[in-house]
Every structure is written in C-alpha cells, then in structure tokens.
Amino acid sequence: MASISNNEHGSLTISVKGLRNTNGQLGIALFTSEHGFPDNYEHAFTTSVKKINTADEEVILQNIPYGTYAVSVLHDDNCNGKMEKTFFGIPKKGFGVSNNPEIMFGPPSFEESVFALDTKNIDLTITMVYL
Numbered sequence: 001m002a003s004i005s006n007n008e009h010g011s012l013t014i015s016v017k018g019l020r021n022t023n024g025q026l027g028i029a030l031f032t033s034e035h036g037f038p039d040n041y042e043h044a045f046t047t048s049v050k051k052i053n054t055a056d057e058e059v060i061l062q063n064i065p066y067g068t069y070a071v072s073v074l075h076d077d078n079c080n081g082k083m084e085k086t087f088f089g090i091p092k093k094g095f096g097v098s099n100n101p102e103i104m105f106g107p108p109s110f111e112e113s114v115f116a117l118d119t120k121n122i123d124l125t126i127t128m129v130y131l
Contacts, residue, residue, distance in 0.1 A: 010120045012061040016073055018128040019055045020094055024077035026050045028059050031070045034110035038072035038097050039083040045069065049076075070113035071098040073126050096126040103129055 014028060029044035036043025048059055052075070074083055075094030084092040089106075101112035115124070 008066045009063050010066060010117050010122060012064055012117060013121065013123045014059045014061070014071060015123065015125045016057045016059070016096065016128065017125060019052060019057065019075055020128070020130055021077070022052045022054065024052060024075065024079050026052050026057055026059065027074040027076050027081065029072045030061060030064070031072065031110065032067065037070055037110045038095070038107050038113070039074070064117055066118050068114055068116050070110050070115070071124060071126065073097070073128070075128060090131050094128045094130045096128045098124055098126060100127050
C-alpha cells in the first residue's frame with residue numbers, strides 16, 4: 001500500500017501525448033495502490049474526465065496529498081467510461097500509464113508505474129498506446 005501524507009499537498013500536471021484522434025474523452029485515474037490499477041477506476045484515489053480537443057492534452061490534478069501514486073489514462077472514444085477488450089483480453093481503446101513502461105503480456109503493473117509526489121508541482125508525460 002502506498003503512503004499518503006495529509007500534511008502537505010501538491011499538484012500533478014499530466015501531459016498526454018499521441019492521442020490517435022479527438023473523438024470522445026480522456027479519463028484519468030490516480031491510484032494509491034495496485035488494487036484496481038490500471039483500469040478499475042472505482043478504486044482510484046481520484047479521477048478526472050476531459051473532452052479531447054487535440055492529439056496532445058494536459059490535465060492538472062490539484063490539492064493531492066504528498067505520497068506515492070500511479071496514473072492510468074484511457075482514450076474513451078465512445079464515452080462509455082469503460083476499457084473494452086477483445087475476447088483475448090487485448091484493449092480496444094488507447095491507454096497509457098505513468099512512467100510509460102514497456103507493454104508486454106498483460107497490463108502494466110502498479111510497481112512499474114509508481115512515482116512520488118513529494119514537491120509542490122510534478123510534471124508527468126504519458127504516451128498513449130494503441131494495440
């Protein structure tokens with residue numbers, strides 16, 4: 001389980017690069033543990049949704065307690081709020097996670113994607129993946 005400080009807070013600027021098109025919306029989820037990561041947003045610490053306007057978007061999450069987190073991004077092109085998968089479990093939608101780990105077999109792990117928010121402002125760049 002990740003640790004969270006209730007005393008100090010910062011902001012997280014997430015730059016999302018390489019969106020395939022401007023259809024739909026961008027879903028962002030900030031997780032404090034592997035539970036639910038990367039695509040079960042009900043278990044996220046906080047979430048944000050933004051209409052897509054360009055191939056590169058930016059989302060700012062503010063007033064986040066210092067701690068360790070992982071970010072998951074979904075290109076929700078049909079605005080249904082879900083990661084749809086093929087019969088074999090392969091994502092049909094674009095996605096990305098913090099630290100941009102190499103995608104091998106299965107989804108990226110929380111451990112590969114974790115980072116520390118331990119200063120007032122953190123900038124992350126997440127590159128979208130389409131399989």
